[in-house]
Amino acid sequence: MSRVTIFGAGYVGVPTGAHFSRTHKVTIYDPDTEKINTIRKVIENQSDELHIHEKDLIELLRENHENIFLTDNIEEALKNPEFIFIAVGTPPNEKGRANLKYIYSAAEQIAANLSNDCIILNKSTVPPGTAYLVEDIIAKGLKNKVNFAVGSCPEFLAEGTAVEDLRTPDRIVYGCDDREALDKITHFFTFLQSSDSLCPMTTLSSELTKYAANAMLATKVSFMNSLAILCDTIGANVREVQEGIGKDQRIGSKFLNASMGYGGSCFPKDTQAIAEYAILQDSPLSIIESTIKINDATTEYFYNKIVEDFKDNLSGINFVIWGIGFKARTDDLRESKPVEIAKKLMDNGAHVHIYDTVPGALVNFERENSKYSGSFTLHHDQYEMFSNEIDGLIIGNEHEKFRNPDIDKLTTMKHKYIYDGKNILNNYLIRYLTKLQFQYKSVGKDSVVNGRDRTKLVSFLQDKYMD
Ligand SMILES: NC(=O)c1ccc[n+]([C@@H]2O[C@H](COP(=O)([O-])OP(=O)(O)OC[C@H]3O[C@@H](n4cnc5c(N)ncnc54)[C@H](O)[C@@H]3O)[C@@H](O)[C@H]2O)c1
Structure with missing residues (x-):
């Protein structure tokens, strides 16, 4: 001892x-x-x-x-x-x-x-x-x-x-x-x-290992996020691609989930810190610099999907956010993507109703965001805020309570938009929601709802790939 x-x-x-x-x-x-x-x-x-x-x-x-x-x-x-x-x-x-x-x-x-x-x-x-x-x-x-x-x-x-x-x-x-x-x-x-x-x-190897691990994991996420955007463009499904490559043991299935971007107290800070350190050492890690840029761009991509549904005018629009912690089961809001999205929405005139399974996450949100007071309401029940005044539901983290929502309780929504920031709803549920007139948006799974434009792809190939 x-x-x-x-x-x-x-x-x-x-x-x-x-x-x-x-x-x-x-x-x-x-x-x-x-x-x-x-x-x-x-x-x-x-x-x-x-x-x-x-x-x-x-x-x-x-x-x-x-x-x-x-x-x-x-x-x-x-x-x-x-x-x-x-x-x-x-x-x-x-x-x-x-x-x-x-x-x-x-x-x-x-x-x-x-x-x-x-x-x-x-x-x-x-x-x-x-x-x-x-x-x-x-x-x-x-x-x-x-x-x-x-x-x-x-x-x-x-x-x-x-x-x-x-x-x-x-x-x-x-x-x-x-x-x-x-x-x-x-x-x-x-x-x-x-x-x-x-x-x-050795001491130096140990210190570098920590940054290397976080940068590698963040790079996996950004890699999948770039693929996800390509999937939306051409009509493929990133979840299927994820499964296909994740079963290859050389790649592994973890940290392949496309989403609105990584957040939290470690990845953003550590990728930034090692990228900056490498530049100062004249040994830049351009792959990590790209990882960071892709992460910011993916959040912007997801946010734009939300605002374009309201023609860029969020004044008087009410959103529900399920999960405000940067991931499920934490009260830590440092660099949380759902917080970033909530602030952007409020900055542009929307009101947000926030629910998280961890009460401390709500307490922290209130303490850290007093300047937005009046633009948000905190909830301790997952469904109590749904009414004909709610325009959109944003899934902010991957808690299992959000995977299989009680759809009956969502049907009162005025505009039936669901924005899945963590890509957690499965294809079957998405199709079912679509039948009930919900509009589902995510990062990399647009094809589940929109299908694919086969003709467009064929003419693209004929045009660019036939010498
Ligand atoms: N949070 C994570 O998930 C995580 C995971 C791996 C590594 N890390 C790293 O571990 C470190 C700590 O992270 P954290 O999330 O625990 O931070 P934290 O902010 O939760 O805790 C840091 C604590 O250090 C205390 N402190 C400040 N000066 C001190 C001093 N001179 N003596 C004793 N205590 C002092 C602060 O009061 C605070 O309570 C960071 O470098 C972080 O990057 C964090």
């Missing part, structure tokens, strides 16, 4: 701390007293509300409460840890680069308070080389004579499934150039996970 301190009680720090506490003694430190008190109340059974929404997290914290110590006091946080995991935010700055100010402040605090030998690992997503920077800051500011090593241990959990992702990871990537420290990190993880999943490497 090792003694571990986690810096940061956010979406990564709390689930990671709870997971480590299965086999290690964990201190979770955050200068934000409110967050620390919120977790404490939950652990002590005085409340069931955490500041982040994660399945099974509360149970895990309570189960292992004897191994968890919470503090907002830096001296307490650094009482004898063998490992420190830094899991503070690295939000984008105005140039799209990762802002390292929280990493800096964590490193300075460690330098000023560390009083025993320790291994420090960055869990935050950071530009390659940051571990060296942290090492230098600590070395310069160190108050006590101690030995320390700094490495990288990027996090790959996905919000909404963090507890499960941590319990059964495909891989645990960590890097440290100090061989002895690297062995100690391996030892630390062997108490937690299967050794098959361990991927020790």
Whole structure:
């Protein structure tokens, strides 16, 4: 059992701390007293509300409460840890680069308070080389004579499934150039996970692996989104193409779902950050630059499908949005595509009725969008807002409650437009909705409703492909 301190009680720090506490003694430190008190109340059974929404997290914290110590006091946080995991935010700055100010402040605090030998690992997503920077800051500011090593241990959990992702990871990537420290990190993880999943490497490779993974996944999504737009143009169905290529094991079926674009706290920030980093290093990653451009263009494409139905005039138009979190089961609205769409609609005069299965997502939306007050209404019931004043339904995320809607409850809509931002309705349902006079729009499945113009394609081929 090792003694571990986690810096940061956010979406990564709390689930990671709870997971480590299965086999290690964990201190979770955050200068934000409110967050620390919120977790404490939950652990002590005085409340069931955490500041982040994660399945099974509360149970895990309570189960292992004897191994968890919470503090907002830096001296307490650094009482004898063998490992420190830094899991503070690295939000984008105005140039799209990762802002390292929280990493800096964590490193300075460690330098000023560390009083025993320790291994420090960055869990935050950071530009390659940051571990060296942290090492230098600590070395310069160190108050006590101690030995320390700094490495990288990027996090790959996905919000909404963090507890499960941590319990059964495909891989645990960590890097440290100090061989002895690297062995100690391996030892630390062997108490937690299967050794098959361990991927020790150098510090720089580990830091780059995190960006590489997110950029690769985002690129898969943008690739499918470009294909989806081509599908709409020629009359193919992107869902069928997805299935056809996804069954090829070299490609794999995950992250092939075309949609209104990827969002969330990681993909947009991390693709931007690594693209910018590579430019600054004179080694541009033009494929990732394209991924980002395609993502923005796909959202615009989807939005335009909505507004063109109302001849660009949204004044007095009422929309329902099902799912405001960037994906199902999260209250995190950072870079959420449904939020982006909602704001554009409201900016152009529409009113939006918002429902999400996670009440915290609605609370966050209200808090972050007070300037739109009066232009939106929040709902805790999926159907209560449907009436003859509703003009369109937008499916914002992939929650299963949205896959098979109770169609009877939608039939009161004034204009029966359904915009499927996640392509989750199946072909059968789409055809059924069409029979009931609904108009279905998505990204890459227009052919299910419109069919295909065979004659046009034949003349196109005759014209361009016969020498
Ligand atoms: N959210 C995700 O799904 C996810 C997944 C993988 C990796 N990451 C990366 O992990 C890092 C953390 O992300 P997050 O979503 O948990 O952020 P978050 O904003 O939810 O949490 C960060 C926490 O750090 C705290 N903090 C700031 N300065 C501190 C300091 N000096 N000492 C201790 N705590 C401090 C803040 O108060 C905040 O509670 C980021 O680099 C992010 O890119 C996030």
